[in-house]
Amino acid sequence: MNKILELRTKRSQILSTAQAALLAGFSNSEEKDKYEQMMAEVDVIDRDIAALEKIERFFQENPSARPVSAQPLPGAAPAVITRDQSPEQRTAALSAAFRSLFRHGYNPQREEQRDLTVNADGTITVPQEFDGQWTQAQRVYGPIGALVKQAYQPNGAPRKFVVSDDTTATMTLLPETSNAAPLAADPVLQSKIPSTDTLVTMVRYSIQELEDAKSLNQFLSEIAGLRVARAVEYALTLGKDNGSNTALPNSPVGGLLGNVPTGATTTSLAAGIGFSDLEALAFSVDQAYFAAPNSGFMASPSVFKYLASQKDSTSRPYYNIDPSTGLLQILGKPLYINNAMPVYNAALSPVVLFGDFGRAYAYLNGGGVRIQVLTERFIDVNEAAAVIHHRIGAATLVSGAVKALVTAAS
Numbered sequence: 001m002n003k004i005l006e007l008r009t010k011r012s013q014i015l016s017t018a019q020a021a022l023l024a025g026f027s028n029s030e031e032k033d034k035y036e037q038m039m040a041e042v043d044v045i046d047r048d049i050a051a052l053e054k055i056e057r058f059f060q061e062n063p064s065a066r067p068v069s070a071q072p073l074p075g076a077a078p079a080v081i082t083r084d085q086s087p088e089q090r091t092a093a094l095s096a097a098f099r100s101l102f103r104h105g106y107n108p109q110r111e112e113q114r115d116l117t118v119n120a121d122g123t124i125t126v127p128q129e130f131d132g133q134w135t136q137a138q139r140v141y142g143p144i145g146a147l148v149k150q151a152y153q154p155n156g157a158p159r160k161f162v163v164s165d166d167t168t169a170t171m172t173l174l175p176e177t178s179n180a181a182p183l184a185a186d187p188v189l190q191s192k193i194p195s196t197d198t199l200v201t202m203v204r205y206s207i208q209e210l211e212d213a214k215s216l217n218q219f220l221s222e223i224a225g226l227r228v229a230r231a232v233e234y235a236l237t238l239g240k241d242n243g244s245n246t247a248l249p250n251s252p253v254g255g256l257l258g259n260v261p262t263g264a265t266t267t268s269l270a271a272g273i274g275f276s277d278l279e280a281l282a283f284s285v286d287q288a289y290f291a292a293p294n295s296g297f298m299a300s301p302s303v304f305k306y307l308a309s310q311k312d313s314t315s316r317p318y319y320n321i322d323p324s325t326g327l328l329q330i331l332g333k334p335l336y337i338n339n340a341m342p343v344y345n346a347a348l349s350p351v352v353l354f355g356d357f358g359r360a361y362a363y364l365n366g367g368g369v370r371i372q373v374l375t376e377r378f379i380d381v382n383e384a385a386a387v388i389h390h391r392i393g394a395a396t397l398v399s400g401a402v403k404a405l406v407t408a409a410s
Contacts, residue, residue: 020152027162105375123370142233147357156196156366156391192395195250196366237340251394263403281405292356297335299352302343355402366391
């Protein structure tokens with residue numbers, strides 16, 4: 001691997017970490033300082049890359065000036081030196097690199113695979129250029145991952161989460177004739193340091209179908225994206241994997257669902273879920289959590305279908321559906337779908353959640369999505385397989401930021 005490729009790989013890793021930090025927001029000045037340091041390091045790397053490319057272009061135009069020690073070895077593949085590509089060109093190049101990876105497995109001698117980021121365990125990190133496909137898949141197939149507080153950790157190591165809760169703070173009168181010091185009212189800080197567990201799945205695919213596939217984006221968004229989003233959704237909601245239903249050692253027992261307090265209870269199981277129940281749930285949380293930008297309801301597809309079918313005496317639906325998102329609107333707030341939550345008629349179950357999910361729960365993304373391709377195992381049936389790895393951790397944050405509507409016993 002030439003020096004320019006090493007620098008580009010390092011720059012891509014730093015930018016991925018910086019992007020995740022920027023999206024998650026800065027909870028203190030230390031995190032903001034780290035972000036600024038990362039961006040400063042990227043500037044230095046960009047200057048080094050530009051300098052190396054300038055030097056290489058000189059030697060390409062003047063081969064005789066190249067030092068003997070710098071001449072390529074006989075039979076060695078020449079270093080591929082290109083100018084900085086546009087985002088569209090780089091995305092196209094990475095798509096070609098992944099298509100080659102899925103077809104031939106990882107082979108560092110193949111020129112089109114030179115931009116792949118290889119980890120110590122042999123897996124390939126899906127680059128930030130395809131973050132949009134993962135993000136879109138997560139919003140569609142498992143929105144809880146995009147709603148809770150998220151942090152990215154490139155190597156999957158433990159990461160500290162800090163969130164403040166100032167809903168109980170007060171202010172007191174300071175009379176003009178008084179010289180008394182004001183009462184201190186510091187915000188309540190929640191701090192957790194979760195570790196990660198590895199989730200894994202395998203996607204078998206036909207070599208012929210791969211050759212006919214439209215793009216890598218399609219594979220990521222429609223196949224791998226769906227699997228990863230659903231797995232993350234299950235892990236965050238229940239604290240288990242959705243393959244063997246095994247509890248994750250580094251996630252809270254019961255997940256988010258097992259750690260939210262009850263905000264309201266339905267009158268009876270037979271009566272179902274009424275508007276008054278949802279209203280009572282929404283008004284049970286602090287106004288700060290009700291008004292938060294990411295606040296909303298969350299329930300299973302069963303609850304969504306049940307509520308969407310409710311009509312008044314003139315056969316008009318009780319609840320509107322936002323045409324831009326396809327989500328049900330209740331009290332001006334969206335109802336997010338979560339496939340891991342209970343059905344609407346499950347007794348003594350938290351069937352609907354409401355509140356600010358970003359304050360209630362944390363999701364540690366341990367290094368993004370990684371892929372390892374098996375080209376020999378299924379070659380007798382003209383197939384290959386992509387093994388997808390994702391490390392995940394979780395932690396509870398502010399208790400009461402999200403509450404549950406629990407169904408009656410009967």
